Amino acid sequence: MGVRKDLKQARRRTDLADRAEVETVRDEHGVVREARTPALAAPAVRGSTADIPYTNAAEAPDAVVLRRKEAGRWRPVTAAVFAREVTATAKGLIAAGLEPGGRVALMSRTRYEWAVLDFATWAAGGQTVPVYATSSAEQIEWIVRDSGARLLIAESTENADTARRAVAGLDAPPAVSVIDDGAVLELAERGHGVSDQEITERRAALGPDSVATLCYTSGTTGRPKGCVLTHGNLHAEAANTVELMHPVFKAITGQTASTLLFLPLAHILGRSIQIACMRARIEFGHCPSIKPDELRPELRSFRPTFLVGVPYLFERIHDTGRATAEKIGRGASFDRADRVGVGFAEAYLDKFLGRGPGPSLGRYAAWALYEVLVYRRIRKEVGGRLRYAISGGSPLDKRLNLFFYGAGIVIYEGYGLTETTAAATIVPPLGPRPGTVGVPVPGTAVRIADDGEVLVKGGIVFTSYWNNKEATDAVLTGEWLATGDLGSLDGDGYLTITGRKKDILVTSGGKNVSPAVLEDRLRGRPLVGQCLVVGDNRPYVAAVITLEPEATAHWLAVRKRPEDTPLSELCRDPDLLADIQKAVDYTNQAVSRAESIRRFVVVEGEFTEENGLLTPSMKIKRGAAAEAFAGEIEGLYG
DSSP states (O other), X not given: OHHHHHHHHXXXXXXXXXXXXOEEEEOTTSOEEEEEEOOXXXXXXXXXXXXXXXXXXXXXXXXXXXXXXXXXXXXXXXXXHHHHHHXXXXXXXXXXXXXXXXXXXXXXXXXXXXXXHHHHHXXXXXXXXXXXXXXXXXXXXXXXXXXXXXXXXXXXXXXXXXXXXXXXXXXXXXXXXXXXXXXXXXXXXXXXGSOHHXXXXXXXXXXXXXXXXEEEOOOSSSSOXXXXXXXXXXXXXXXXXXXXXXXXXHHHHOOOOEEEEOSOTTXXXXXXXXXXXXXXXXXXXXXXXXXXXXXXXXXXXXXXXXXXXXXXXXXXXXXXXXXXXXXXXXXXXXXXXXXXXXXXXXXXXXXXXXXXXXOOHHHHHHXXXXXIIIIHHHHHHTTSOOOEEEEOSSOOOHHHHHHHHHTTOEEEEEEEEGGGTEEXXXXXXXXXXXXXXXXXXXXXXXXXXXXXXXXXXXXXXXXXXXXXXXXXXXXXXXXXXXXXXXXXXXXXXXXXXXXXXXXXXXOTTOOEEOHHHXXXXXXXXXXXXXXXXXXXXXXXXXXXXXXXXXXXXXXXHHTTOOTTOOHHHHTTOHHHHHHHHHHHHHHHTTSOGGGSEEEEEEEXXXXXXXXXXXXXXXXXXXXXXXXXXXXXHHHHTO
């Protein structure tokens, strides 16, 4: 098992193991209230993110920094070629009227042109304003009006039509161009009259304190707020995470690191990973979809060595593995492999962390059997070379994390916000701790306030919300950012997130319940698509549950039931409800009886971006979901 060998080798490399020592501060009761990790990368004192492609081109012009999908094949793009494309596009943006400090709205899914346009905007001295490709006209109008963007580049004709309708009423609507219609090539043509010297001067005028991007929050409640992130923020995030993770992965595995980006680049996590990869010259490619059926073939063809995803991805990979096993009559075998993998991982990690003797000979034998039958098939689904993954966005079920560890893929969880330029904490590569979101990113400190709120300080913390001093003052106190999340620190400085302050439910019996703990655990079970845990001012906790379409189709096929069985019928089916009850029972094991889900209802439909119940980063819009299913929720308490 490659992962076990990696950890053993790592332990012998003290130069790697001792690179980021976490310091903790305890209160008078001995409880850890603060953890901080010294920076591994010096703060930027000059230059900007715009310089990265040019530094790469000067130092390693022939190095492959990206792979671009063309005609079904991944074509290498060298540092020199990428820098030339960035320059040509930057000249075109200047010719199109982009002034130093001006803003360009970029409305697109994750694709190669996103990277070119992002770096080109910076090279031209501008600021990028990401817009999700799924945004409504109302959202687009607000972001463009609030940011003052004067150029808008959309991915498709459909996106462009929506954008044009959205901004038509503005006093100065931005010019709109379309990537699919050749916007990048048109910019290159348009910029022929702009000199190289102009680009050099505009880049030279940027520094760490210059604004790089206005990155708007997902807007789970209320109107999205524009987070002002500087080039110094982007440097602090990218440089320190690269220094923490990349030397270990490279030295221990011997692999040339590569990844496929599929998270929306309008979201700060995907964007920060792109910048980090470009900085470290880690090969990466782009995939425009996170949908499992569309993503899996791209993973198999690109064959990444690590991934950055959200829990939904890992839940679906696991569910697909089980569904495949059931189709060939080996569902029970997969379930045993699941139990064996989790047990083996727990025992091995206990030994690695000095808490136990490690797996018995019997566990090793069982693991070896299922390595042949199951685990290597799981790895094949994601390209066959994957050794590491980083999960963020919401907590990953601990048991699922352990299963992947047993299958030879270590998943490192992280935690962060748009306001922290993505990760504020991450599980270090030589200190796996499933169930936590890790320790502070180097150069960052985390503090737990008296009410349990997580506070963050460091170079990654944003400067303000754009045009919103009131909201800024509400979350920034001195150097500390109030995240709105609740958590705790263990004796080694590892953070565990327990919920969101504004989402805490208080039952009529006075019990405080964090819905996130239940929702994240329940969502990882077979058949469950999305779920909304309710119970505020109610006598007990309950849940609204949707069915996952692919898993439901498989459930019907295994039972030889018609594939066109109406969803309305399935939602009342006793056998299906019994399986959902098993998922609820599993979920309730994580909490006390007073916090457990007493009743649930399975509803037709899904929580999606399109119906306004999910954000693009897969977070539930709780208010909208509660309103959409108000009748069903009332029925749970009838």
